[in-house]
Amino acid sequence: xxxxxxxxxxxxxxxxxxxxxxxxxxxxxxxxxxxxxxxxxxxxxxxxxxxxxxxxxxxxxxxxxxxxxxxxxxxxxxxxxxxxxxxxxxxxxxxxxxxxxxxxxxxxxxxxxxxxxxxxxxxxxxxxxxxxxxxxxxxxxxxxxxxxxxxxxxxxxxxxxxxxxxxxxxxxxxxxxxxxxxxxxxxxxxxxxxxxxxxxxxxxxxxxxxxxxxxxxxxxxxxxxxxxxxxxxxxxxxxxxxxxxxxxxxxxxxxxxxxxxxxxxxxxxxxxxxxxxxxxxxxxxxxxxxxxxxxxxxxxxxxxxxxxxxxxxxxxxxxxxxxxxxxxxxxxxxxxxxxxxxxxxxxxxxxxxxxxxxxxxxxxxxxxxxxxxxxxxxxxxxxxxxxxxxxxxxxxxxxxxxxxxxxxxxxxxxxxxxxxxxxxxxxxxxxxxxxxxxxxxxxxxxxxxxxxxxxxxxxxxxxxxxxxxxxxxxxxxxxx
Numbered sequence: 001x002x003x004x005x006x007x008x009x010x011x012x013x014x015x016x017x018x019x020x021x022x023x024x025x026x027x028x029x030x031x032x033x034x035x036x037x038x039x040x041x042x043x044x045x046x047x048x049x050x051x052x053x054x055x056x057x058x059x060x061x062x063x064x065x066x067x068x069x070x071x072x073x074x075x076x077x078x079x080x081x082x083x084x085x086x087x088x089x090x091x092x093x094x095x096x097x098x099x100x101x102x103x104x105x106x107x108x109x110x111x112x113x114x115x116x117x118x119x120x121x122x123x124x125x126x127x128x129x130x131x132x133x134x135x136x137x138x139x140x141x142x143x144x145x146x147x148x149x150x151x152x153x154x155x156x157x158x159x160x161x162x163x164x165x166x167x168x169x170x171x172x173x174x175x176x177x178x179x180x181x182x183x184x185x186x187x188x189x190x191x192x193x194x195x196x197x198x199x200x201x202x203x204x205x206x207x208x209x210x211x212x213x214x215x216x217x218x219x220x221x222x223x224x225x226x227x228x229x230x231x232x233x234x235x236x237x238x239x240x241x242x243x244x245x246x247x248x249x250x251x252x253x254x255x256x257x258x259x260x261x262x263x264x265x266x267x268x269x270x271x272x273x274x275x276x277x278x279x280x281x282x283x284x285x286x287x288x289x290x291x292x293x294x295x296x297x298x299x300x301x302x303x304x305x306x307x308x309x310x311x312x313x314x315x316x317x318x319x320x321x322x323x324x325x326x327x328x329x330x331x332x333x334x335x336x337x338x339x340x341x342x343x344x345x346x347x348x349x350x351x352x353x354x355x356x357x358x359x360x361x362x363x364x365x366x367x368x369x370x371x372x373x374x375x376x377x378x379x380x381x382x383x384x385x386x387x388x389x390x391x392x393x394x395x396x397x398x399x400x401x402x403x404x405x406x407x408x409x410x411x412x413x414x415x416x417x418x419x420x421x422x423x424x425x426x427x428x429x430x431x432x433x434x435x436x437x438x439x440x441x442x443x444x445x446x447x448x449x450x451x452x453x454x455x456x457x458x459x460x461x462x463x464x465x466x467x468x469x470x471x472x473x474x475x476x477x478x479x480x
Contacts, residue, residue: 123299170203
């Protein structure tokens, strides 16, 4: 009887342990399923997080997920601002590279203790380093501002996809200065507590505010109406300089010089923005002529490749120096209706793509030759392609497919096209390649040489579309 009781207790303990283990495993599975997409959407970025939402605008971020196949993670941000609105002065723990998709903007940015106000138009690319104070304004009266940005999480504190430190603020959002002891702030500003209370309690509309003077946020309207001399003032004994970062011993002289230059800029920048908001002393503004605060327009560049079926253009660190500091490249591709970018590989970088217009299909292949993802994409979708993975994009029959994106390398992008007139297979043509496929060399040549187009290829419906387009152009020319 005692043995039977002991056995029963052991069985109960074992069942309880199995149940606990299964429960923990189920929780792990649920957690993994929460973070990882379905297999048919494996390389689509779908985990969206809203960072800012006000009456004047919003910002959301699509968060990339890590893994052994990723050489480097990038998060993708989307900013929408109403006409005449302001993204208030702040600095971030992550570097932003912004692309103006539509509208016009003004970015205020401090470089070497000088305030630079740069006007940006559609197609402009601009880099905002981590730790550097800035503000962003939609300058148009009747058009929204749409911005797409890459967000580098490698420098972030890991609290969120990125962390804002708001210089200006009040009840919402709070200024970083509001946390200091009142006596410290009174001493730093050399004004009374009652005067400071007016500043640190008025703003309550959030990080993106309207500039309409009829609204309570008119403090920002007044700030932007100041002349350039008044915006750039010396801050008197407010905060000690940030501690110097120690440079690694293995950094060469050129990299160390760039590092020191950017650290100096970071230490000064947020203080200069602060003084421009709260002080009224005048100092002559010197014009800063330095390539680091310049923008570069993607739409003004000539295509690197163009044929009847589409075109592509790329921007790297040799074209726009600030990209070199971030190790980021940019590309823009348009495929005509039904055309296809031939299967290719990027041996240097992971690619992140955003569909700007149209719809189509993207297929990505695993290293073992099996299908990793074959899915439909439409405007607003964001995808990524790991380094070395073969892939191709195809525009739908209904219209062109336009996509823009970032790569994780600032070096000149040299994709390897696997098929086509200038392909890897054509370059490697010979008995070795034929043997690898188990066919004769003549058979191999016949197959590889059948395609006369390169990079962007026609499909039967794309060829028909191009034929009709040429006929239409010739008809118009004949009528003239």
